[in-house]
Structure formats: C-alpha cells, structure tokens
Amino acid sequence: MKKSLLLGLFCLGLPSWVLAQEVPLPARRGTSALDPTYDVLLPDPEPVEATASKSEGDKSSPATDIDIADRVLSAAKQVTTVQEAPSIVTVIRSDEIQARGYRNISQVLENIPGWLSSSNGGSLLAMPMVRGTAQAALLLRDGVSLFEPVTNVGTYNRSLPLETIKSIEVVTGPGGVLWGANSFLGIVNLISKDADDINGLEVSAGYGDGPGSPQDFRAYALFGKSFRFKKGPKLSIVQHVSYETYLGSRYNVLSTLSRNSAPSPVGPHIYSTFADTNPERSFIVNIDGKISYGPVTLSYSMPFALMNTSLSFANSPTSGRWDTATNAPAGEPVRNHLQSFDRFVTLQYKGRFLKDRLGLDVKSYAIEFIRDLDAVLLPGSARNPSGTTFNTEIRSYRLGLTIDGDATLPLRNRLLWGGDLFYDWVPEPTVRFPLSDPKDLPISCPLQQSGLTTPVFQPQCPVPFLFATNRLVTALYVSDTFRPVSSLTLDAGVRLQGGFGKAEYNGGNIGGNGVLLGSASLVWNFYRDMHLKANYASGFRPPVFNNTDSNGAAVQFSGSHQLSNETSQAFQGEWNAKLLRNIGPIRALQLRVDYAYTDLRGLIVISNGSYTNRRTDVSSVARGSEVNSHRTIHSVESAARMYVGDHTLSANYTFLHITTNDRGLLRSMPQHSFNLGWVLSVIPGWLDTNGTLQVVGSYDDPNRYRSLSLADGSTIANASDLTFDKLPPQAILNLGVRARFFRNRLWTSLNFYNVLNQRYYSPDPFYDLAPTLEVTPTPAPGWSAFFQVGGKPF
Amino acid sequence: MRHHALWLLCTLGAAFSNLSTAHADRSFDVAMARPTMDAYGLQVVDRAQTPQQFEFGMTANIGWARAPLRLTLNDVNLNRAEAPFSVIEHQVTLDLGFYLGLWDFLSLSALVPVGVNVYDQNAIGDPSVTVLPAGSATMGSTMPTGMYAGQPRQNVAISNVGVRDPRLAVKARFYGGKYFEIGTLLELTVPIGDQSSFFGEANVTFRPKLLLGALLGRLHILGSFGAVIRQGSELYEPSPTTAQAASPPLRFATGHELTWGGALSVRLHRLIGLGLESVGTIPVSGDMVSPTASALGSLYILPTDKLRFSISGGGGLLVDNPRNAAGRVMFGMAYSLLPRAGGLL
Structure with a gap:
C-alpha cells in the first residue's frame, strides 16, 4: 500500500515526456457520465459481452473494460463514475x-477501504463496520x-x-x-443481474x-432470458434457486457456568472448562427472481433458512x-441462531419522457424481515445439565412506495428529486425459555x-421480548x-x-419528528484523469x-420513547487518478486517497x-461528560488498482482514529489495516489464480480475566477483573485457482480461506469498558476450502 | 491446563509471581534469511541490477526454518536452572512482493511478509493457569506463566500466525557495465508486524545496502554490505529466581547491526542455474547481542525468460547463537512482465 502511495505521489511529478505516452481515454470531457445528456435511469448502458470478450483476450481497446468497471449505476441515483461521483464510491462487479x-x-466488504468485518453475540450475527462503526x-x-x-x-x-448480483456499489x-x-x-x-446479463441457464x-x-454443500441454478415479440415491449425473466447446507465454524472455547445476563447489574462470570462447539446443521433455500415487461419489473425473494451458528x-x-x-x-447438536433473512416483493416502473429530459422510477414494495432468535444463554454443565436457552420469533414488516425522478434543466443543470412513504411495524414477539424451570430464572x-x-x-416463562410498535415515514428530497x-x-x-406513529422520531430539527438534511459536493477534473473532490454529507439513524419498545423486565435492556435520532455528518476530500495508461505491460494504475472527518452525535x-443517548453512569457524571454521546472519526482510506497485462492487482489501506466524549480513544478498533x-492469469482466458491478504493492525479489547478458581476447576472473572486484551495483528490469507473451459461454458474453482489458519479475534464494536455482554475476545473462524464446478449449458 | 507438570511447579512460583519482570519484550523479527526485493536478486542476496523502466514483476517465497530462535532461559521444571530452549521450534514464512521500474536505473519494491511459528510451550508459558485451592481454602487463583509473567493479565495467547513488518525499498543502480555493476538498496520496514509474537520489530527500521556484482559471463559474483538501524529490543528473563528477582538477567537483545551478503551463481543451461548464497549480521550496539550467519545452496529453474523458480536449502553457521536457524529451506518464484534481456538470473 505504501508503495502505491509512493507511486501516486511520484507519478504526479513525472516529466511531461512520460505523461505524453499515455493514450487518450475513451471517456473524454463532454461525454462524461455527468453530462446532462446522459441517460440517467436506463439500466446498465454497457453490454455485458464487452466485458466478457475482454477477459478472453480481445485487446483491441484494452481500456474499455477498466472504464466499465468504474461505472456507478445507482448508488448516486444517477449514472456516473467512481472518479466523478459526488461521494466516495467503490464498485465491485460480478x-x-x-x-x-x-x-x-x-x-x-472487508476488501473495501474503510470497511471491516466483525461479529457480535458470539457468532450469531455478522456485523460489518464502516469507519469503525457497527x-x-x-x-x-x-x-x-x-x-x-x-x-x-x-x-x-x-x-x-x-x-x-451484477455489481455491488458501496x-x-x-x-x-x-x-x-x-x-x-x-x-x-446490491444490483441484481438482468436477463440479458445471464442469457441462458447457469448451474453450479x-x-x-x-x-x-x-x-x-451449495448448489444453484440461475436462468435469464429476454423474449422480444413482434409487437409490444420486451419480456424478460430471471429465476434463481439455490440450496446450501453447512455446519457452523468449529471452536474450542471456555464454557460459561453462570453469568449475569442483560439487563441484570454487572456480576461475576463463572466458567467451567473449554468445550467444543456443536451447532445443528443449517440450510438456506433461496428462491428469487424478476419478471420485466417493458418498463415494469416485478422482483421477489422468498428465502427459507435455518442458520445456526457456533457461538x-x-x-x-x-x-x-x-x-x-x-x-x-452429550454430543447432541444444538440449535443456536439469530435468523437474518428477508422476503420481499417489489414492483418497479421506469420510464423516460419529454425526449428523455424527464425520468421516473417508481418502486412499491412489501418486505418481511425474519430475525428469529433461538440461542444458548448457558451451555449444559454439571451444575445445570440441560443448560439454558431462550427463543423468540421477531418478524417485522414494511409496506412502502419510493419515487425517484430526474430532469434535465437549462444551464447545464440536472435535478434529482423524489420521496419515500413507508410503514414499518412489528407484532409483539414473545420470548420463551424451553429448558428452564421458571422459578429458577432471574426474571x-x-x-x-x-x-x-x-x-x-x-x-x-412466556414474556414479551418487545412491545408491538410501528412507524410511518415520509420523505422528500431534491438534489441539483x-x-x-x-x-x-x-x-x-x-x-x-x-417519522410518525408509536415510535415517532424524536429530537429532529423540524418540529421534533422532522429531520432536515443537507449535502454539497465539488468535483474538479483538474488535470487529465485526476480529480479532486470535496464533499459534505449528512445522515441520521x-x-x-428494540431501542424504543424493548421489554426491560425480561431479557432486554429497557426501551425508551425519549430516544433521539443519532446524527452523522462528514467532511470528506478525495484525490483520484488514472495513471500509466497503456505504458509497457501496464494497462492502467488507478489511485484514490480519501480523508474524512466524521462526526457522530447522540449515539x-x-x-x-x-438505552439512552447519553451515558449517565457515575464516572460520566463525575467527569461532567453527561452529554449526548459524541464520536469523532479521522480516517484515511486509500486504494490502488493496477491492471498489468491480463493480471489485476489491488491494494487498500485504511487509517482510523476514533475518539468518544465518554470513553476517550476507541481502542477496540484497529488503527491500520x-x-x-490479485488475480493472476496463468493461461489467459483459461486458468487464473487469485488471492487476498488482509492485514489488520493490533488493537485492544476490554474484557475480564479469570482471577479465582474453585475446587472443581471452574474459574471466576469478577466485575473488577478488568483488562485490555492485546489482540494481535491479523494476517488473513485467501488463495484460489479457477479454470474455465469451452469459452466460459464450464468452469471450476478451488478456494482456500484463512490459509494460515490464524485464530484471530473480531474487533469489539461496542467498546464496553465494564464488560457485561462480551467479556472475552470473540474468536473468528479458522481455515476452510471450497471446490466448485459450474457451467452454462445453454 | 495442557501442561500439568509445569503448572504444578508453577504453583510453587506463585508467590514469586510479583517478582517477575515486565520486560518480556517479544519485538524481534527472527527471519534472518530475507527474500530479495525483486526478481533480479537471488534467493536472499540482492543484486545491483534494476528492472527496466515500467517493468512490473512479482515475487513469492515460502520458507521453513528449524529453531530460528534459541535462547538460554530459566527452566521452571528444573528449579529455574538455566537451560537452552528453542523458543520457536519451527517457522514458516510467506513473502509476497511487487516491484516496478521507474527508470532503467531506479525501481520501487514492496514486500509483505507473514509467518507461522510453532513455539516451545514450556518457554512461552500460558496467560492463565488455574491454581486450585489448597488445604481448607475455598478459593484458589489463576496465574500467568512464562513470557506472560509480570505483564498485564491477558486472555489472549501468543499468536501462531502473524504479519511481519512490511518492507518498502528503493533500488538504484549507479553503474551497470558488462563486467561490473554497483548499486544501492534503501529499505524501510514498517512496524505493523506482530510484536507480541516474535514477528515484528519495535519500530521502523532502516536498512541501506551497497550492492556489488562481478559478471563473468555465466558466472556472477555478488556482494552486499549494509546496516540495520533500529530501535533496540530487550528480552529479560521471564521466570527469574529469587536471587534474580530484583534484576532479572537480560537474555536476548537486538540493536543496530551491520549486514553482509555474498553469492555466487552460475547459469548452467538456459533452463537451470546454481547458486551459493550467504548472509549475516554483525551487532554494533546493545548487550546480549550476537552475530548471525546463514548459508544456502540454491537451484534456479527458468522455464521462460519471465519466470524463475528457486529451491534453496541450508542453515545457520553460528548455531549456538540466537536467530541462527539450524536448518532452512526456501521455495521462491519470481515473475516479470517485461524482463531485461537474459532473463532473471
């Protein structure tokens, strides 16, 4: 990464005779994606075959696929490029x-600068973080x-x-x-593939x-085909079915004998011995697709799953x-999950009017969010042979309508406008403790x-997990x-x-439950393929x-209707460049360096x-910091990508410095990563190898250590036995090889993940200094391998 | 849990646990045979020849070393008498590198190394050992042992896998004639490596080298002379005796060092070459420091002008000193998209 930075700085100072060797770019000024004549709401303007043919060795215009890879289709609600977009955008294509x-x-996501993987609740839920925030x-x-x-x-x-997925725009x-x-x-x-992207049947x-x-084990079938009739619009059908079955990662960790779980006050944590995990087998069935008829598209996704995890x-x-x-x-598999999948149906209309000067995109949707919880509280032990588990079905729903439009205005203006109207609700879920005698439970x-x-x-012991609640949200926006x-x-x-309803917004800057947000940006193409960006962006959460209506008398922290929205704003700057175009074997070197000052309030x-927007514990009051939680983040995110011959190499670097008003420096996030x-073409178009080396710097994790022991070998970590565990740097190496035959009609791949089998730990996003929920470092999975065969018979 | 005999003896030392030092510094990178920064170098000896302008290349090296860190420490199983330990019994390293020629005489290179260590657990110890209650006591305690003694309590043990300090370098060739070449390599290591697990240095290190080469047709004779400028690291006895408690003995240290390297390579055939390489260090500052020297014999296979594989085997020449691996095997691959005439050897 440092090398890339050095390269970038050095190339800025290259003599003119070197720069003169660069070939002209296909996308010149005036034909930029930001030009007002650009068609905003049409689907991907590039035929997929263009990309495919490039990978098969057609080098007649080698820059084209690179430029296509930079195209942003919808993250900015307009077609643009990662270099010219008014925000910091990364695109990963299929x-x-x-x-x-x-x-x-x-x-x-973990290969994008500024993003890190993490998990919480042991391994119950994946929790990617952006700028150290979960x-x-x-x-x-x-x-x-x-x-x-x-x-x-x-x-x-x-x-x-x-x-x-056709591409992921982040x-x-x-x-x-x-x-x-x-x-x-x-x-x-996530932008899904269209029928033309698939054009046949793909199985694997x-x-x-x-x-x-x-x-x-995993298998899928993906079908996509467009039908053009003599009269009327095109009919396109995409249908996907997949099935996966697996066991959760294997760990050997300390088994908990007794602890004070939420919302009980902090107490001792007693451990028995180290134990192996043994989760019940999981499965995921995905049935999803979309049907387009002219400007109307019906999309749906109907997954069914049992997604057990080990911790x-x-x-x-x-x-x-x-x-x-x-x-x-006893060796019996255990059900332990926080299901996380969504079922939805969306109906979309896209059209352009007035000689393409006006575009309209209307989406209506119905979504069911499944977050069923069936988890281990205490594993079985000599003192509590059956163990303690609890379960609840958390199902929430959304009905809504979104309208986005664009209009080409005089004086080189383009207006984006739109709004949202949706209604969220959750019926009251009940929590149960199937293995416990109610009189033994501390509730x-x-x-x-x-x-x-x-x-x-x-x-x-059936008690409400949270109380039924709802929220109606309306929004309007305009951007020029x-x-x-x-x-x-x-x-x-x-x-x-x-936000209105039982869980209406609080603390908004317009009438309490109204929020007014603003953004502004400047993008300057100051020299050839170099851009400078300055950007102010804001958001809220x-x-x-579960914050407003949780039942504090059961197994949860108390909810509150007095909670205010959390707000975010960021001042961001970026320099990006495309250098060394078609010089020697180098096709292009793309560089990007961002700095952001991010301010989060009312966390x-x-x-x-x-739950509260301000910490009211004794230490905060004593320090006079009993104000809304406030976090400031300085971050540098940089990326380099080099296309050399048929090879692609990339490097990312992230620096992160986070301070909070009530905890000081956030030590539980790595400052450097x-x-x-790389994807190296061994035999162009036939055989390639790939790899990723992810290096995450060391960081601290506030935990407890076991200080006392009992005669039966169990150990105790008291509430005062606090330590900052020094979590070592991570070196996660993934390696793979892929072979393709018969002009991509048949392929096979073998990938190894965490090849070095580093038993590393996840960062602690919540930085609890008096640890209650997470008192030991959360281990991450060891190595694994996956072999796959796929084909496109027609 | 895993070393009951040791832990029982450790209980005897529980009373002395507060006497342990907090100086069990582990910020040493003990991989002393470091792969070269670009495809023109041999396995461990860099060459003055630079890539040509806009030449891009990659290197990958896998190395295995036996006993790369041997120290004399107190053995808690022998009543804290001094005994030799192979603190790291085996080490596997993987180094991935990239380089780019900026001009015909100047190149940039970067190398990211990772490592896998297999430790002698008797020397390393455990962050938390259970000491059961004795006699009529209802409560016992836990205690750290080995390298963890005297340090803030931890749940996390030394890592077996870790990133080592990434290396960044600029290479410049001052002269490159038919029979002689001379250049310099200015290398910097970035302290991202795992300092708690013998994978990384305490801070940035600067490693300039003067590179010399005599080119006699198929025979090349290479030499390098340089230095390592670094913040020193010191490892004190983690399990001192009662008499040593006030001032635990220094067991191992590193400071500034001079470096040397020499190699002889011969290209037997268009496809095959042989080489003898040797590298070493000479300490110039610090106490309990010691020199290192390693020798390798190498076989180079060049299937094309752009590609070179190498297999090397050898070991430390000063086997009684720390950081002199008893045995070493390295597999290397170097690839250039635009190599100079004559290829990569």
Whole structure:
C-alpha cells in the first residue's frame, strides 16, 4: 500500500515526456457520465459481452473494460463514475466476485477501504463496520432499502446469493439526502443481474470443508432470458434457486457456568472448562427472481433458512446438554441462531419522457424481515445439565412506495428529486425459555394461576421480548447537479424526512419528528484523469424498535420513547487518478486517497440498564461528560488498482482514529489495516489464480480475566477483573485457482480461506469498558476450502 | 491446563509471581534469511541490477526454518536452572512482493511478509493457569506463566500466525557495465508486524545496502554490505529466581547491526542455474547481542525468460547463537512482465 502511495505521489511529478505516452481515454470531457445528456435511469448502458470478450483476450481497446468497471449505476441515483461521483464510491462487479472467490458479502466488504468485518453475540450475527462503526450502513437491493427496523441486523451473511448480483456499489460516508434514514455512514447497494446479463441457464454445485466452514454443500441454478415479440415491449425473466447446507465454524472455547445476563447489574462470570462447539446443521433455500415487461419489473425473494451458528452471547459455546453419567457434553447438536433473512416483493416502473429530459422510477414494495432468535444463554454443565436457552420469533414488516425522478434543466443543470412513504411495524414477539424451570430464572415469569400460596408459573416463562410498535415515514428530497464548466461539477441537495406513529422520531430539527438534511459536493477534473473532490454529507439513524419498545423486565435492556435520532455528518476530500495508461505491460494504475472527518452525535448507548443517548453512569457524571454521546472519526482510506497485462492487482489501506466524549480513544478498533488482492492469469482466458491478504493492525479489547478458581476447576472473572486484551495483528490469507473451459461454458474453482489458519479475534464494536455482554475476545473462524464446478449449458 | 507438570511447579512460583519482570519484550523479527526485493536478486542476496523502466514483476517465497530462535532461559521444571530452549521450534514464512521500474536505473519494491511459528510451550508459558485451592481454602487463583509473567493479565495467547513488518525499498543502480555493476538498496520496514509474537520489530527500521556484482559471463559474483538501524529490543528473563528477582538477567537483545551478503551463481543451461548464497549480521550496539550467519545452496529453474523458480536449502553457521536457524529451506518464484534481456538470473 505504501508503495502505491509512493507511486501516486511520484507519478504526479513525472516529466511531461512520460505523461505524453499515455493514450487518450475513451471517456473524454463532454461525454462524461455527468453530462446532462446522459441517460440517467436506463439500466446498465454497457453490454455485458464487452466485458466478457475482454477477459478472453480481445485487446483491441484494452481500456474499455477498466472504464466499465468504474461505472456507478445507482448508488448516486444517477449514472456516473467512481472518479466523478459526488461521494466516495467503490464498485465491485460480478466478474470480480467470481474471480476473487468471494462467498458472502462480508468478504466483499472487508476488501473495501474503510470497511471491516466483525461479529457480535458470539457468532450469531455478522456485523460489518464502516469507519469503525457497527450497524451504520444501509443495505439496498436494487435501490430498495432492506433496513431491518427492529434490531438493525442486516443480512450480511450467506443468505444473499452472490451469483445473482451484477455489481455491488458501496458508498463510504453518510448518504442521507439521497437515501434517507439509516444511510448513517455507508450504503451497500446490491444490483441484481438482468436477463440479458445471464442469457441462458447457469448451474453450479460445490462442496467445502475445514474448521472455518465444515461440511458445506451449495448448489444453484440461475436462468435469464429476454423474449422480444413482434409487437409490444420486451419480456424478460430471471429465476434463481439455490440450496446450501453447512455446519457452523468449529471452536474450542471456555464454557460459561453462570453469568449475569442483560439487563441484570454487572456480576461475576463463572466458567467451567473449554468445550467444543456443536451447532445443528443449517440450510438456506433461496428462491428469487424478476419478471420485466417493458418498463415494469416485478422482483421477489422468498428465502427459507435455518442458520445456526457456533457461538452465542458472551461467546458461550453450543456444547449442548451435559451428560451427568459421562461428565461430559452429550454430543447432541444444538440449535443456536439469530435468523437474518428477508422476503420481499417489489414492483418497479421506469420510464423516460419529454425526449428523455424527464425520468421516473417508481418502486412499491412489501418486505418481511425474519430475525428469529433461538440461542444458548448457558451451555449444559454439571451444575445445570440441560443448560439454558431462550427463543423468540421477531418478524417485522414494511409496506412502502419510493419515487425517484430526474430532469434535465437549462444551464447545464440536472435535478434529482423524489420521496419515500413507508410503514414499518412489528407484532409483539414473545420470548420463551424451553429448558428452564421458571422459578429458577432471574426474571419475573407470568403465573399460571393467581391466588395460590405457592406460585405456579406458566411453562417456559412466556414474556414479551418487545412491545408491538410501528412507524410511518415520509420523505422528500431534491438534489441539483450543476456543471458550470466541463471540468467542474457542483452538487447540492436537501431532504426532509419525518417519522410518525408509536415510535415517532424524536429530537429532529423540524418540529421534533422532522429531520432536515443537507449535502454539497465539488468535483474538479483538474488535470487529465485526476480529480479532486470535496464533499459534505449528512445522515441520521432513528432508534430501532428494540431501542424504543424493548421489554426491560425480561431479557432486554429497557426501551425508551425519549430516544433521539443519532446524527452523522462528514467532511470528506478525495484525490483520484488514472495513471500509466497503456505504458509497457501496464494497462492502467488507478489511485484514490480519501480523508474524512466524521462526526457522530447522540449515539445510543446502554447505561444503567437502559438505552439512552447519553451515558449517565457515575464516572460520566463525575467527569461532567453527561452529554449526548459524541464520536469523532479521522480516517484515511486509500486504494490502488493496477491492471498489468491480463493480471489485476489491488491494494487498500485504511487509517482510523476514533475518539468518544465518554470513553476517550476507541481502542477496540484497529488503527491500520491494509489488503492486497490479485488475480493472476496463468493461461489467459483459461486458468487464473487469485488471492487476498488482509492485514489488520493490533488493537485492544476490554474484557475480564479469570482471577479465582474453585475446587472443581471452574474459574471466576469478577466485575473488577478488568483488562485490555492485546489482540494481535491479523494476517488473513485467501488463495484460489479457477479454470474455465469451452469459452466460459464450464468452469471450476478451488478456494482456500484463512490459509494460515490464524485464530484471530473480531474487533469489539461496542467498546464496553465494564464488560457485561462480551467479556472475552470473540474468536473468528479458522481455515476452510471450497471446490466448485459450474457451467452454462445453454 | 495442557501442561500439568509445569503448572504444578508453577504453583510453587506463585508467590514469586510479583517478582517477575515486565520486560518480556517479544519485538524481534527472527527471519534472518530475507527474500530479495525483486526478481533480479537471488534467493536472499540482492543484486545491483534494476528492472527496466515500467517493468512490473512479482515475487513469492515460502520458507521453513528449524529453531530460528534459541535462547538460554530459566527452566521452571528444573528449579529455574538455566537451560537452552528453542523458543520457536519451527517457522514458516510467506513473502509476497511487487516491484516496478521507474527508470532503467531506479525501481520501487514492496514486500509483505507473514509467518507461522510453532513455539516451545514450556518457554512461552500460558496467560492463565488455574491454581486450585489448597488445604481448607475455598478459593484458589489463576496465574500467568512464562513470557506472560509480570505483564498485564491477558486472555489472549501468543499468536501462531502473524504479519511481519512490511518492507518498502528503493533500488538504484549507479553503474551497470558488462563486467561490473554497483548499486544501492534503501529499505524501510514498517512496524505493523506482530510484536507480541516474535514477528515484528519495535519500530521502523532502516536498512541501506551497497550492492556489488562481478559478471563473468555465466558466472556472477555478488556482494552486499549494509546496516540495520533500529530501535533496540530487550528480552529479560521471564521466570527469574529469587536471587534474580530484583534484576532479572537480560537474555536476548537486538540493536543496530551491520549486514553482509555474498553469492555466487552460475547459469548452467538456459533452463537451470546454481547458486551459493550467504548472509549475516554483525551487532554494533546493545548487550546480549550476537552475530548471525546463514548459508544456502540454491537451484534456479527458468522455464521462460519471465519466470524463475528457486529451491534453496541450508542453515545457520553460528548455531549456538540466537536467530541462527539450524536448518532452512526456501521455495521462491519470481515473475516479470517485461524482463531485461537474459532473463532473471
């Protein structure tokens, strides 16, 4: 990475005779994607065959595929390029996903500067972080928000089938004006393949193993075809079916004997021995597709899944029931999951009017968010042979309508406008404890019958997990792009968004439940293929239903309707360049360096057993810091990508410095991380190898250490046994090889993940200095391998 | 848990745990046979020849070393008597490098190294050992042992896998004639490596080298002389005796060093070459520092002008000193998209 930076700085100072060797770019000024004559709302303007033919050795215009790879289709709600977009955008296309051997979206994201993978609740939920902040990105599928309104747990897991994705457009930084609430620090927009992208039937099956992903079988079929009739518009059909079955990663971790779980006050944590995890087998069935008839597209996704993981809250292992006869775990597989998948139907209309000067994109959608929880609280032990588990079905729903439009105006202006209207609601989920006697539970269980001298509790202690609630959201936005001269683009926009209903917005700057956001940017093409960007962006994140309406008398922290929205704003600058175009074997060198100052206010934290925007514990009051939580982030995100011959090499570097007003420096985030990635063509068009080396610098994790022991060998970590665990740097190496035959009609690949089998740990996004929920470092998966065969018979 | 005999003895030392030093510094990179920065160097000896302008190339090296860090430490199993330990019993390294010629005489290169260590657990110890309650006591305790003694309590053990310090370098050729070449390599290492697990240095290091070469047809004789300028690291006895408690003995240290290298390569055939290479260091500052010297015999296979594979084997010449691996095997691959005439050897 340093080398790339040096290269970039050096090339700025190259003598003119060197620069003169560069060939002209296909996209010159005046034909920029930002030009007002550009068609904004049409689908991908580039035929897919153009990309495919380049990979097969056609080098007649070798720059073309590079430029296509830079095209941004919808993250900015207009067609532009990553260099010219008014925000910091990264695009990953399907060919890169396949060539690099990515198997889930978290693997894609962790290779983008500013993004890191993490998990929480043991391994219950994948939690990618942007600029060191968890749950801060808005996940979109074809522009439709999949923000889950109860827990803000996104589906960054295996339930998203990557083979259906044409490209992933990732915005780093707030995107509130265009995308509204919850585009707090980032946007992940998944753009699905159209029928023309597939044009036939694609099938694949594979099997993998290893402690990181044991006994993993996956198969899919993807069909896409367009039919053109003599009269009437084109009919396009895309249908995808996939099936995956696997076991959760294998770990050997300390087994919890007893602990004070939320919302109990902090108490001792007692461990028994190290135990192996043994989760129940998982499966995921995805049935999704879309049908387009002219300007109307119907999309749907109907996944069914049981997604068990190996570790639960407090990193408790799924070691299962304790066999008192053998004095060891009985070996029965354990159900342990926080399901994270979404079912949806969307209906979209896209059209252009007035000689293409006016565009309209209308989407209506119905979404069911499934976040069923069935998790281990305490694994079985000699003292509690059955263990303690709890379950609840968290199902929330959204009905909505989104309108986006664009208009070409005089004086080189282009106006984007639109709005949202949607309604979120959650029925009351009930939590149950199937293995426990209600009288042994540390919560108030409902009585079976009142008036008895000895209380008789209802079996399984059914209590509300959270209370039914809802929210109606309306929003309007307008954003103008103005190009006074061809090398300069100015962009400014505003959004007004309101939240109503039981969980209405609080603390908004317009009438309490209304939020006004603004953004502005400048993009200057100051020299050849070099751009400078300056950007101000803002966003907000309203409290989720689990913050406003959780039942503090059960297993949750107390909710509050007084919670205000969390707000984000960022001042960002970027320099980007394309250098060394077609010099020697080098086809292009792309460089990008961003600096961002990001300011987050009113972050919701847990204090005194409830959710709050301000920490009210004793230490905060004593320091006079009893004000809204405030986090400032300095970040440098840089990326380099070099196309050399048929090879592609990339490098990313991220520097992160986060301070909070109540905790000081956020030590639980790595300050430095970098990635190297490569796809090397061994036999062009036939055989290539790929690899990724992800290096994450060391960081600290506030935890407890075990200080006392008992005669039976169990150990105790008291509330005062605090330590900062020094988590070592990570070196995660992934390697793969792919072979293609019969002009891409048949392919096979073998990928190894975490080849060095580093047993590393996930960063702790919540930085709890008096650890209650996570008191030991959360281990990450070991190595795994996956072999795949695929083909396109017709 | 895993070393009961050791832990029982450790309980005897529990009373002395507060006497342990906090100086169990582990910020040493013990991979002393470091792959060259570009495809023109041999396995471990850099050559003055630079890539030509806009030549881009890649290198990959896998190395194995036996006992790359041997120290004399107190053995808690032998009543804290001094005993030799192979603190790292085996080490596997992987170095991935890229380089680019900016002009015919100047190039940039970067190399990212990672490593896998297999430790002697008796020397390393454990961050948390359970000491069961004795006699009528209802509560026992836990204690750290080995390298963890005397340090802030941790749940995390030394890592077996880690990133080492990335290397960045500029190479310049001052003269390149038919029979003689001379150049310099200015190398910087960035302290990203895992300092807690013998993978990284304490801080940035600067490693300038003067590179010389005599070219006698198929026979090349190479030499290099340089230095390592670094912040020193010191490892004190982690398990001192009672008598040593006030001032634990220094067991190992590194400071500034001079470096040397010499190689002889011969191209036997268009496809095959042979080489003898030797590299070493001479300490110039610090206590308990020691020189290193390694020798390797190499076989180079050149299937095309753009590609070179190499297999090397050898070991340390000063086997009683730390950082002199008893045995070493390296596999290398170098690839250039636009090599100079004559290829990569």
